[in-house]
Amino acid sequence: MSIKILCLNLFFFLIVINTIAAQNGSIKGFVQDNQTLEPIEYASIAIINPITQLVVNGDLSNKTGIFLIKNIKPGTYQLKIYFIGYETRVLENIKIQDNQNIQLEVIKLKLGNQALDEVVVSSKKANSSNKIDKQQYKASQFETAKGGSAIDVIKNLPSVTVNGEGQISLRGSNGFMVLVNGKPILTDAATILSQLPANTIQNIELITAPSAKYDPDGKGGIINIITTKGSTDGFALYANAMGGFPSTDDYDNLETPKRFGTDVTANYKNEKIDFSLTANYQRNDNNGNREGDVYTKDFKANTITRFPSNGERSFDKHNYSIKTALLYSANKNNAFNFGFYLGKKFQARRADLVYNNSTSDLTTDAVLSQFTYFNSNVQTKEGKFTLANFDYTHSFANESTLTTSALYEHANLYGNTINLNMDYPAKETVFQEVKNPYTNPISGFRLKLDYAVAIADGKLESGYQYRNDKQDGTFGYTINPEPVPLVDNSQFRGTAKTNNHINAVYSQYSGKSEKLDYVAGLRYEYAQRKVILSTDINPHLLNFSNLFPSANLLYTFNDAWNAKVGYSKRVQRNNNSELNPIPEREHSETLEQGDPDLLPQFVDLAELGINHTFKKGTFFTTLYYQNIKNPVQRVNSVYNYTILNRVYTNAERARLFGLELRTNLNPKKWMALYFGANIYNYKINGDLDVLGEISTVNNSDWVYSLNANGTFNLDKNWSLTANVNYTSAKPTAQGEDSRFLVPNMSVKKTILDGKGSIGFQWQNINFGNMNSNQQRITTYGNDFYTTTNYIYETNVLLLNFCYNFNKLTPKNKLPSSEFGEKEF
Structure with a gap:
């Protein structure tokens, strides 16, 4: 080393x-x-x-x-x-x-x-920028996201797509790193972003070829969320409230969805102290249906078993948190930042489905048996999060800086999945009850030391980081009544402990020479992973030592044109859910389990872009390429004739190349238009090891997404915003995800002399045969076929109220979950 x-x-x-x-x-x-x-x-x-x-x-x-x-x-x-x-x-x-x-x-x-928000309305150029290492977007231009979460904001960006199940992709990759105010968050992206209120977001930065000073986590790059905090001297307050109207469509669900929430950010600042406090509560239920069609083949018995299903698939979701931060500037050379966070998240997913099972002769298709039953499936997930962070920065006489930071987190994660199989249509007799309770507490910490010094016309940055996280999961399984004859169910219960240690050092130099901006760096990392299972006497160990180089160049031709090129090597680490081999009964028809020997994914990112600024707006286009080693796939196999086993495994390689573009237009003073598009070709190939059985995958296709947003200032106090997000069909290792369409609209009126606003939102607009907000997931193999259409609630109506007392600008770094939420 x-x-x-x-x-x-x-x-x-x-x-x-x-x-x-x-x-x-x-x-x-x-x-x-x-x-x-x-x-x-x-x-x-x-x-x-x-x-x-x-x-x-x-x-x-x-x-x-x-x-x-x-x-x-x-x-x-x-x-x-x-x-x-x-x-x-x-x-x-x-x-x-x-x-x-x-x-x-x-x-x-x-x-x-003039307030900054007023300037943004009159000039679309302020809504986005393209720099050497990132694209930056102002969240305020996406009015239709108000009252929602960070996911509702970022899904409008040209590089980002969100599918029907809430999975987020950056340039076609599901794995990417999330930063909040520049601080790394080792969490599942959808979980952390769903907890950040859209109203508290100032800017979003897409870092698609990150430099060496960033953690190399995330094969797609980095999304940095900058929240609205801080103020000029004195007191500032920013508050939002959201309420939902009754559902416009009837999905025949068991409960009526509830939608309401509020968030408040308060800040006090004087010469030495900057104190911020943020509190939020959000309840955002969603109704919907699920249509499934599945069959499995038993070649030995020469039979085919079909078990199509139909019924409710809805979500009850709420979360709340309190964040506080104190920045103390002792003098011009020393600054301290303290942060504390308390939060809770709850989600209950209900899937009440009617199954029509039938077994037929594979040759003649003659029906051998039939059985109809009702399956009530409720999966609950809960998490309680406690975090604390400390940062200290010292500035030396030569303008160099030394920063130390520490973060500690403890998360208490627990939940249960309950399957009730009952007679139908009476629903009076329970044939079988299966429960999968679990507790999965996690604790972790991060220590960092960074030094930056100006040399010549540039800056040299170097640093060291140590990361550790531990998870201790206990997973239960009960079935009532016990099957006759009795079977050994020990494989469905037990403990899984995971421990990760990561040491890293980096150095990079950035500067400017006439018209050329440049940054180049190298990061070295040594990582250790241990998985200990109650079902296996041997621990599962993985150690790896890697270099992560990066380089970015930006050449400015003139005031209107510049070009950039970038390269970065990244890693997508396996989360503990992917590593846990203890099966969970997700549905009546599905078991889900991980692989403790799963390998991390390594990716080479490269891009070449052109940026143009003109009188009425801006335009950029970027060619990009990703070469992925060990891509992780979630694939299906047959467990028995009515149950599919959903497992995580590595393929050998995948590659992706594409073209991305964005344009901002301001054709009239009262009109601001935004259009983004992304088209790429994805190919995955190699052998898949599915529970010891080897199969070969070779799948490729073109995928594209379109995002459009228009803001129209009807007069001084009224504005209309409309947007649409569309993603085409996408290939997977064993099948295809269908296209996904979501249109939205909002009307906003400014009140209280510009300090407040009232907004009316129409989300997930659906007319006639648009089939908005629904997506079909299809997978197949030699002995099975499954397709499921997820139909999510449309025509959702919301009312928002915002109040701004004094102006808020980004300053403090409030803490956010570092380890726990990725396992939620």
Whole structure:
């Protein structure tokens, strides 16, 4: 390991040496907020000829607020500094002589009189940006997501798709990493994002070719959620309330769905203290139906058994949490951040289905037996989360910084799946009751040390991180009455313990040379995984040592055009659900289990993009490629003639290449349009080991998705927003997921002199044969076929109220679940 670190440091030393070169005629400066004294990133700085008023040269400030403009001819110029939401500053009589390098004093910008949200309405350019390492989108442009969760926001982005079951894909990959305010969250994406209220989100960043300073987790890249917190000096309050109207469609479900919620963010700030408190509660039930058709073949008995089903599939869901954060700036060199989080999430999924079982002769199709029964299936999941985090940052005299951070989490996870098989249609006699109760507590912590120093015209960043998480699951199984003759059910109950240790070091250098921005880095990681099972005397061990290189380049041709290229190596680790081999009776027809020897997925990401800015908007397009080793697949096999076994296994390889584009248009002052599209070709091939049986998969097809959003300001106080999300059919290892369509609309009225608003939403719009908000999942093999159409509630009507007392801007980092929610 020491040799690799030495080589890594030598590599970056050579980069630094090659970038140290004197530049003639330059101006360097630092831009910050005049009240918070925080650096302003992406401020525009222009050198202007005072006679012609033409722009001679310019730059954007970096994350530390620093800008550098080189190769300026001798003369006298104006320097113009501007950023959306702030007053523009102009410095006069900037004189440049031969070989002169000017270091300006700190440039402080004042907040403008017009609120930032008002600026966003009038200029679509403010709603998105494309930088060297990320795409950034403002959540405020997606009004139809108000009252929902982060999932309702991100599904509008060109790289992101969400299917009917709530599974999220980034550029076709289900695995990606979630950051909240830049802090890594080792959780299942759908779980964490479903708990973040859309109203509290400021921006979403898509980091599709992450640099070495980020954890390499997530084969699709990173989604960073930036929440709305912090304020100028004094007190600020932001509150939202949401209520749902009665369902417009009847699905003949057992219960009426309840939909209501609220979230409040309060903040107090003075010169040294910045305190934030966020509380939220959300109840968001969903009605729906499920139509299934399944058959299995027994070639030895020469029979085929069909068991189609029909009935209710609904969800009761609620969650609440309290987050608090305290930022204490002892002086200009030392800052402390403390955070605490308490939360609970509950979900009950009901699948009450009527099964019509029949067994026929495989040759003649003559019916040998028939049986109809009712299966009531209720799966509950609950989680209680407690987290604490601490960050300390020290700034040295040479403007370098040292940051240490620690996070600890404990999550108490528990639940049960109950299957009742009853007579039909009377539903009076219970033939069989099966229960799968479980407890699955998890604890984990993360320690980080990061150092950043300015060298030449760039920045060198290095760091070390240690991660650990432990999970101790106990899984029960009872069946009543016991089958006759008695069978051994020990394989369905037991304990599964998982322990992960990860050590990592990284270093990267970023800088700018004339029109070229660049960042290159290398990360080394040593990981250990141990799975201990009560059903196996031998522990399942996995150790791996890997290098994760990354590089990004951005070349600016002029003010209107730039191009970027990026590469990043990533890993998708296996979660504990995928590793747990103890079967769970998911449905009457399904057993689900994992594999303790499952391998992590490794992926190479590469992209090439072009960005264009014009008078009426922006446009970008990106070609990308993913090469995936050990792709994890959830596949089916026959357990017995009426039960399918759903298992996780590795395929050998998959590859994906595609084209992504996005355009923002502002054709009229009262109109803002957004359009995003993504088309890719996905191929998976190799052998699948399904519980010891080997089968070969070779499946490929084209997939595309479309997202469109339009905002129309009808007058000063009224606006209309409409959007649509569409995903085409997608191939899987054993079949296909059908297309998925979701249109939405909202009307918003501003009240209380701009401090409040009332919004009416129409979600999951469905007319005639649109078949909105439903998706068919189909898989098949040599001896089985299964297809299920999930029909989710449509024409959902919601009413939202928002109130903003004083202005909120992002500042503190409130804690979010680090380990526990991925196992929820």
